[in-house]
Amino acid sequence: MTTVTGYQTGKFGTMSTYFQIDDxxxxxxxxxxxxxxxxxxxxxxxxxxxxxILEAVEARHENKRVLFVASDAGDSAGHGTACAGIISKIAPDARFHSIRVLGAGGLGDGQSFLAGLEYAIKQRYRLINLSLGTTKPQFFAPLHDLLDRAYQAGCIVVAAANNLPQPSFPSVFSSSLISVSKSTETDPFHFGFRYGEVIELTAPGVNVRTAWPGGGYKSLTGNSFACPHIVGIIALLLETYPNLTPFQVKSALYAIARENLEENRPVENNEGESV
Amino acid sequence: MSETAETQLEKKLRRLIETIDVGNALTEPLTDSIVHLLRITAAEMNSEEASVLIREGDDGDLRFLSATGKVAEQLINLRVPAGKGIAGFVFSSGQPMAVADAGEEETFYAEVDKQTGYSTQTILATPLRHNGEVIGVLEYVNRIGEPPYEPFSPVEMDKAALFAEAVASLINAYESVKLFRELGEKMIDGEGTEDYSQVRAWLGELRSAPEHREMLDLAILIRELAARGEAEREMCREVLEAVVKFSDQKSETSFLSY
Known part of the structure; x- marks a missing residue:
């Protein structure tokens, strides 16, 4: 832990202590x-x-239960491939567990991804990319419960914010997951942290060029493409420090984002004026 | 309701429905309004085409309900299978997205384009929601003028989310009216009990939905309380009003920074 002295009150409030992380x-x-x-x-x-791809499963609805079975369906929408492509660009040696919950048919939007999240937590996957959300109030409590379980199991869940007027779950649950919204920044290492905001992290999410089914690439815009940027960064952190807890990961992201912010500041002279 | 009363009501309803062109009179003003709104918002978004897709059935399939632009006619009623393409993803994920170079490779849009003869190059799709539920997708395609087209910006994405709120309330009205129209048509067309059984099945499905059951439980609780007397009724009303007030305040403060 390092105490930073002389830090001006700014975007991150008055917090003066944070831990530094090497490069x-x-x-x-x-x-x-x-x-x-x-x-x-x-x-x-x-x-x-x-x-x-280490594993590919898809949701099946059988006898009122959701089962996950091996899948060779690929990606009919393109979104999952796009997200994996972004993660792979930042962390080329990371491997994937594809949990297909969209396009499987017969499942409501909230129900399917809730089951997918539960599956990932039961398997104790360390890093989970969730570029989906729901605004249905009936999913508030079960999602909250699942995310607490994820937190206790050491699973790091990264969710995309929903740029809609109403709040969406789980991105507004601040404590037990990492939520991300898009910025026009293009360097994945130059993400931001908005301390005190509901959606704390910002990462590139505008015209992101990434993999698309069929072997090509597309330029995409949306919060759901900011989310995998942070997942990629966390994959690098986890390779370096495999035992990081979700809390420590968030603290590390905060520390890195703060350094990013300081780098972006105009150089100040002794009188505190920009030169 | 006695059988005679039921028969009388049926006769009255038939007469009422027969006097108006149910097929169009109820839904047309709404679909017209949706098209007007699409036109206005497309101009605001500097977009050549705008379209609305609504859910079809319970499996996540979508259907083009309204569209503006050159290929509007061909688009209407075209179906998008569950989870297919950008619209399918936006519908099932609830996440808006924009694609700058949609038509470059073989995608679902290439299939739609093949059917309409159009060339989708840049697209913005945002979910249509009503009461927290995704009921359709609003799309803006290409730009006014000649290609290459400028991709849709984050500011335009926020703007589209606002337009989607207005479109969604019209879609919701459209769906309610359509349901009413279908019930009316069933009553005119059908003879005997079969159609009533369909209506009953539909009502049964509605009743077995978890949200409906929860509300029903609440209603029973309130009825029990209210039946106990004037003082209980008054107290029940005050408590519920306080809860609504609290909930309003809570949602205002909790999501201020959102």
Whole structure:
């Protein structure tokens, strides 16, 4: 822990203590880190992703229960492939568990991803990309419960904020997960942290060029593409420090974002004036 | 209701429904309003085409309800299977997204384009919600003028989310009216009990929905309390009003920074 003195009250409030993190993680590749992508599936034949999928399952609705069975359906919507592509760009040696909950048919939006999240937590996947959300009030309590379980099990859940007028779950649950909204920044290492805001992290999410089913690429905009940027960064952190808890990961992200902010500041002279 | 009363009511309803063109009179003003709104918002978004897709059945399939632009006619009633393409994803995930180069490779949009003869290049899709539930998708496609088209910006994405609120309330009205129209049509067309059984089945489905059951439990509780006397009724009303007030305040403060 390092105490920073003379820090001006700014975007991050008056907090003056934070831990510093070295830069080793920036040169890592996500080796040995498994990432669960709860989405529309992943195109396993895409050149950026082939050989990187450890597991592909999809939700099946049977006898009022949701089961997860091996899937060769790939990705009919493109979104899951796009997210995996972003993560892979930042952490090329990370491997994926594709949990397909969209496009499987017969499931409501909230119900399907709740089941997918539960599956990922039961498998104790360390890092979970959840670029989905729901505004249905009946999912508030069960999602809250699941995220507490994830937190206790050491699963790091990263969720995309929903840029809609009403709040969406789980992105507004601040304590037990990491929520991300898009920024126009293009450097994945230059993400931001908005201390005290409901959605704390900002990451590139505007015209992001990434993998798309069929072997090509597309430029995409949305909070759901900011989310995998942070997942990629966490994959690098987890390779460097495999035992980080969700809380420590969030603290590390805060520390890195704060350094990013300081780097962006105009240089000040002794009188505190910009030069 | 006695059988005679039921028969009389049925006769009255038939006469009422037969006097108006149920097929169009109820839904047309709403679909017209949706198209007007799409036109206005498309101009505001500097977009060449705007369209609305609504859910079809319970499996996440979508259908184009309204559209503006060159291929509007061909688009209407075109179906999008569950989870397919950008619209399918936006509908099932509730997440808005924009794609700058939609038509470059083989995608679902290539299939739609093949059917309409249009070339989708840049697209913005945002969910339509009513009471927290996604009921459809609002799309803006391409720009006014010649390609290459400027991609949709984050500011435009926020703008589209606001437009989606207005469109969603019209869609909700449209769906209610459509349901009413279908019930009316069933009463005109059908003879005998079969159609009533369909209506009953529909009401049964409605009743077995978890949200409905929860509300029913609450209603029973209130009825029991209220039946105990004037003082209990008054207290019940005051408590409920206080809860609503508290909940309003809570949602205002909790999500201020959102």
């Amino acid at each position: 080793i993680w920036k040169s890592r590749t996500g080796k040995g880190v498994g990432v669960a992508v709860i989405d529309s599936g992943i195109d396993q034949t895409h050149p950026d992703l082939s050989g990187k």
